Amino acid sequence: MWTEKYRPKRLEDIVNQSDIIKGITNLVRSPDIPHMLFSGPAGVGKTTAALCIAMEILGDEWRKNTLELNASDERGIKMVRERVKEFAASVKLATDKDFDKPKIIILDEADEMTSEAQTALRRIIEDSARTTRFIIICNYLSQIIEPIQSRCVVFRFTRLPKADVIEHLKMIAAKEKVKADEKALEQIYDSTGGDLRHSINVMQAAAGMGAVNAANVNAAIGLSGRSKVGDILKLALAGKFNEARIKLLELTQVYGMSETDFLKYANQEAYDMKLENPGEFAALMAEYDYRLASGAHPEIQLAALLAQLGRLKKN
Numbered sequence: 001m002w003t004e005k006y007r008p009k010r011l012e013d014i015v016n017q018s019d020i021i022k023g024i025t026n027l028v029r030s031p032d033i034p035h036m037l038f039s040g041p042a043g044v045g046k047t048t049a050a051l052c053i054a055m056e057i058l059g060d061e062w063r064k065n066t067l068e069l070n071a072s073d074e075r076g077i078k079m080v081r082e083r084v085k086e087f088a089a090s091v092k093l094a095t096d097k098d099f100d101k102p103k104i105i106i107l108d109e110a111d112e113m114t115s116e117a118q119t120a121l122r123r124i125i126e127d128s129a130r131t132t133r134f135i136i137i138c139n140y141l142s143q144i145i146e147p148i149q150s151r152c153v154v155f156r157f158t159r160l161p162k163a164d165v166i167e168h169l170k171m172i173a174a175k176e177k178v179k180a181d182e183k184a185l186e187q188i189y190d191s192t193g194g195d196l197r198h199s200i201n202v203m204q205a206a207a208g209m210g211a212v213n214a215a216n217v218n219a220a221i222g223l224s225g226r227s228k229v230g231d232i233l234k235l236a237l238a239g240k241f242n243e244a245r246i247k248l249l250e251l252t253q254v255y256g257m258s259e260t261d262f263l264k265y266a267n268q269e270a271y272d273m274k275l276e277n278p279g280e281f282a283a284l285m286a287e288y289d290y291r292l293a294s295g296a297h298p299e300i301q302l303a304a305l306l307a308q309l310g311r312l313k314k315n
Contacts, residue, residue: 002204003197006172011052014045015196016164020155024049027153028056033102035125035134037149039141040157043195049157050106050135058101068106071113081120088128102133110136111143118145125151143293159194162186168196169203173212178203180212187214191221226257229265233273236309244306252299259298263289277312284308 008014011021011028027033036053038046054066067087084105113121122145125134136152138144166185173180180203188206192198205220206212228251235244251257257265267285275281288305292298 002172002176003200006200007048008052009055011049011056014048014052015168016160017045017157020157021049024053024155028053033057033133035152037136037144037152037154038157039138039154041159041195042139043192043197043199044157044160046137046157047108050137053135054104054106057104065103066106068108070108071110084121085124088124088132103131104133104135106135106137108137109139111138111140115145118148122147122151160196162189162194165189165194165196165199169199172200173203176207178207178212181214184212184214184217187217226265229262230269233266233269233309236306237312239310241307241310245303248302248306259292259302260289262302275312281312
C-alpha cells in the first residue's frame with residue numbers, strides 16, 4: 001500500500017500543518033511531555049503525527065511501548081477497561097540507554113466512543129499519568145467530553161490545500177514511475193475533499209489500471225455510483241419514494257457506498273439544485289448525519305430521509 005510506503009517517519013515531513021507540527025515538536029522535546037488531543041478531518045496527518053511522536057520519543061523501542069487502537073472498532077467500555085488499562089498498567093521498558101521514557105497510547109477515532117467509555121478513559125489517564133502518555137485522535141472535538149479535553153494539549157488539524165496534496169501525489173507518482181495527468185490529480189483531490197490518505201489510495205487504484213488519467217480515476221472513485229446520488233435526490237424530491245428507495249438500496253448494497261458517504265454526496269449535489277427551502281434541506285442532512293453518528297439503523301434512517309425529502313419542493 002502506497003499510504004504506508006510513503007507515510008512520513010518524521011514530524012517535519014508531514015504535508016502542510018507547519019504551525020501545528022512546530023508546536024508538537026516543541027512539546028515532544030520538553031522534559032515533561034503532556035497528553036495530546038488531535039482533531040480535524042480525515043486524511044490530514046493526525047495519526048501519522050501521533051506515530052511520528054512515538055518514534056521520536058521512544059526510538060527503536062517505539063513498537064514495544066506504543067499501543068495503537070481504533071475506537072470505532074471497539075467502542076464500548078470493555079475496550080477502555082481491558083486493553084487500555086492493561087497496557088497502561090504494565091511495566092515500562094527501559095531504552096538501551098536506560099533512560100525511562102513514557103509508554104504511549106494512540107487512540108484513534110475517539111469521538112466514536114460512548115460517553116461512558118470516555119469517562120472511564122479519563123480515569124485511566126489520571127491513574128496512569130506517571131508512566132503513560134495518551135495521544136487521542138478525533139474528527140469532531142465537540143464529541144470529546146470536556147474532562148478529557150482539559151487534560152490534553154489540543155491541536156486542531158486543518159484540511160490540506162489542493163496544491164500541497166497534488167504536489168505530494170506527483171512525488172509518489174514520480175517515485176513509482178507512474179504517468180499521472182494533472183487534471184486527473186485535480187479530480188482526485190476534488191473527489192476526496194483533501195483527504196490525503198484517500199487520495200493516495202485512489203491514485204494507486206487508477207495506476208493499477210495502467211495510468212492515472214480521468215477515465216481510470218472515474219473508475220477508481222466509483223463515479224458511476226456517485227452520479228446516482230443526484231438521481232435519487234430528484235426522485236425523492238418529486239415524491240417518488242419507492243423508486244428512490246430502490247435506487248438507494250442498489251447504491252449501498254451493489255455499489256458499496258456507505259450511508260455517510262451518501263449524505264456527503266447528497267449535500268454536494270444539492271448545491272447544483274434549485275431548492276425552494278435550501279435551509280430546510282441542510283437541516284435534514286445535519287439531523288440524519290447526527291442520527292447515523294449516534295448509531296441509529298442506517299437503512300431505516302435513510303428511508304425516513306427520503307420520505308421527508310418528498311415534502312420539499314424544487315423550483
